[in-house]
Amino acid sequence: GEDVEQSLFLSVREGDSSVINCTYTDSSSTYLYWYKQEPGAGLQLLTYIFSNMDMKQDQRLTVLLNKKDKHLSLRIADTQTGDSAIYFCAAGGDSSYKLIFGSGTRLLVRP
Amino acid sequence: NAGVTQTPKFQVLKTGQSMTLQCAQDMNHNSMYWYRQDPGMGLRLIYYSASEGTTDKGEVPNGYNVSRLNKREFSLRLESAAPSQTSVYFCASSEDVRPFFGPGTRLTVL
Numbered sequence: 020g021e022d023v024e025q026s027l028f029l030s031v032r033e034g035d036s037s038v039i040n041c042t043y044t045d046s047s048s049t050y051l052y053w054y055k056q057e058p059g060a061g062l063q064l065l066t067y068i069f070s071n072m073d074m075k076q077d078q079r080l081t082v083l084l085n086k087k088d089k090h091l092s093l094r095i096a097d098t099q100t101g102d103s104a105i106y107f108c109a110a111g112g113d114s115s116y117k118l119i120f121g122s123g124t125r126l127l128v129r130p
Numbered sequence: 131n132a133g134v135t136q137t138p139k140f141q142v143l144k145t146g147q148s149m150t151l152q153c154a155q156d157m158n159h160n161s162m163y164w165y166r167q168d169p170g171m172g173l174r175l176i177y178y179s180a181s182e183g184t185t186d187k188g189e190v191p192n193g194y195n196v197s198r199l200n201k202r203e204f205s206l207r208l209e210s211a212a213p214s215q216t217s218v219y220f221c222a223s224s225e226d227v228r229p230f231f232g233p234g235t236r237l238t239v240l
Contacts, residue, residue, distance in 0.1 A: 020189075023172070050227050054231075060233065060234075061220060061231045061232055061233040061234050062173075062220065062231040063231075064228055064229070064230065064231075067227060067228065069227075107172055107173070109172075109173075111227070115161060115178060115180045115186075116161060116224045116226075116227060116229055117163065117175055117178055117188065118173070118175070118229060119172075119175075120165075120172030120173045120174070121172050122170060122171050122172045123170075123171075123172055
């Protein structure tokens with residue numbers, strides 16, 4: 020079945036760009052997502068991309084998809100302390116929109 | 131709109147006790163889901179309901195049952211709780227490609 024992997028931890032300085040990476044195994048994954056989870060909270064959908072797209076930009080967020088390598092990345096420009104959270108990559112492949120999640124990348128933004 | 135709501139927020143059970151986690155959504159979504167999140171792990175799908183009247187197993191269904199009571203509500207039942215079911219439980223709903231999540235129920239089984 021589908022497997023989604025992410026690095027565990029990323030530390031950046033405030034104002035720098037952050038890049039969080041994700042790889043997935045199932046080439047039939049149709050939708051790929053980034054969710055943000057703050058401590059003690061639920062998951063907030065940040066953005067998603069269809070598998071027929073290479074890039075999607077939404078304000079400070081840029082998602083890049085390399086279908087050949089099954090690699091997804093999330094770039095956060097001008098990272099702020101409020102961006103400190105756990106970021107989950109998820110893949111979905113069918114019309115029921117069931118998701119397979121990675122184990123999350125903890126982003127720490129240093130002042 | 132409240133979005134996806136879950137009750138209770140916190141619960142402590144003893145091994146062998148039963149309980150039902152409630153989930154409701156006010157977005158008129160057809161599909162609803164139950165996930166669990168264990169420390170240091172991503173979310174894993176327990177059960178889902180693609181539409182009112184249907185339910186299907188996800189990745190980790192053992193020890194759980196679900197009921198899609200109506201279009202709005204999807205409940206998760208633990209018949210005989212075990213310490214391995216200590217987790218944070220998230221309900222979600224979707225109509226299109228964007229699943230929205232509730233705030234979670236933190237369950238501890240002693």
